[in-house]
Amino acid sequence: MGDPSKLSRVQGTSKGLWPTFVESSSFETPGIVRLISSSNARSRIQRKYKDILFGFPFARQAQAVDQSLWSDTSYALIAQYRSRIDPIRASPPGNKNAVENRKMLQKFLAFLGAEGTFWSGIVSRLVRIHGLTEANGAMVALGMNIVEFENRESLARQGQIDMAPAALEDNPTPTHPPPSHEHRSNKLLVVFRALIYLGDIARYREQYGTHPNKANSEPSTKRSRGGRRGKGGGAEKLNEKPFSKAEAFYVQARLLLPDYGNPFNQLAIVHSYQHDFFGAALNYYRALCVRKPFPTAQDNLIRRKEGSKKLVATIQAKEKAKQSQPGSLRQTTTPPKISRVDSNRM
Known part of the structure; x- marks a missing residue:
């Protein structure tokens, strides 16, 4: 599928963009320049990698391009954010840069939310166009068949994409069915890895969704605001086990492969x-x-x-x-044994 010469050009372009992204995403770069340049470079790299993944799905270069997409664009920025935020979380309260730190954390959480949407779309599209019915159970269990439509609807309202009727079909006909068992196995492996990425994103979102000065990894318990997904959501949210969303992604990946x-x-x-x-x-x-x-x-x-x-x-x-402290129960004098005669009288 696709022109091999075009594939080579796409590869060359993505490699050429990488140094620009690394330089612009560094937190040493001045604020506004960094935000604009890193966002632009990163989006261009993502598009190039996606061109390989979906434009040349059965080429050798596409077999592990998802790993480059994750490490070069998603995790690269996650690592940058964490290197900046972790020292703040470990510092005592009352930091003089509290406002700036809070903004940094909010940007990180917003970035993680966008990455969750991005990778959910990748998984949904892979399953749909390649007809990977083996992953249908995971899609239903994770609600990703619904999430993809809602995400696309939101992006369409912002004018970023056009709505695709195929997103509403329950069993769409695969447009690019794998030509062999080996190719099918490879596509399932890509979906498997993407589920792991989504689990990591969900884990980071919960881990860092607490007060920036807290140094532990426990999430804060927040009351749900309800919403259009149904009544009773607040009670379920309060009873939800910590990191259950991340756990759900990992479990479905385990069941898949x-x-x-x-x-x-x-x-x-x-x-x-x-x-x-x-x-x-x-x-x-x-x-x-x-x-x-x-x-x-x-x-x-x-x-x-x-x-x-x-x-x-x-x-x-x-x-x-604690036991050695004065007044401890362990330190009290052992009571005298009750003789047989005394016990019989009781």
């Missing part, structure tokens, strides 16, 4: 945030016990084990210190 260790590794991270350290260790272990283990799962498991040991030691030390 259970032989890969990546979802288990990401689930272990979620369990750590939920303070379920046994669940974290179990999932790191499961990330090893598959046909395609996650590369760093063993190191992660060892670190989790050592971290759990330190946590247990800290808890035991605190308990011991």
Whole structure:
């Protein structure tokens, strides 16, 4: 599909844009110039990568272009934001740059929201045009068949895209069905990785959706405002387990391709945030016990084990210190034993 010479030109253009994006996305660049230039360069890189992914879907270069799209445009900026925000979150309250810091955090959360929309669209389009029915269960479970239409409707109102009637079809005819089992497997792998990316985005959104001075990873519990998705949403929101959205993406990725260790590794991270350290260790272990283990799962498991040991030691030390305090129940004199005669009289 597509002219090979055009593919080469697209590749060359995307590589040429990358240094410009790196320079313009640096937080050392003056504010307004940085925002305009990095946004423009990043959008152009995204378009070029998408041209390869959808314009030449079965070319060798398209097999892993999603990884470049994620690392070069999405995660590159996520890392920049985190490097700026993390020190702020660890600092004591009352920072003199509180307003600027809050604006930075708001921009980061808005960026993550836009990235969630972007990657949801990528997944929906891949499933639709290639007829990847194996992923239908994940689409329904995650509500992405609905989300894509709502996102497209929102973008269309802003004049960014034209509405496509195909987005409303329940079972659209695939326009580019994979010509072989190998190509189909590759497209499923791209969807699988994109679900992991979406899980990471959801995890960052919840992790950083707290007060910027909080150094922990626990999300704040916010009351839902309700909305048009139905009544009773507020109660469900309050009872929602922390990082459940990220967990849902990872679980669906695991169900789609259970032989890969990546979802288990990401689930272990979620369990750590939920303070379920046994669940974290179990999932790191499961990330090893598959046909395609996650590369760093063993190191992660060892670190989790050592971290759990330190946590247990800290808890035991605190308990011991508490017991040694004057007036502790443990420090009271042992009551005398009641003799057999006395007990019979009672």
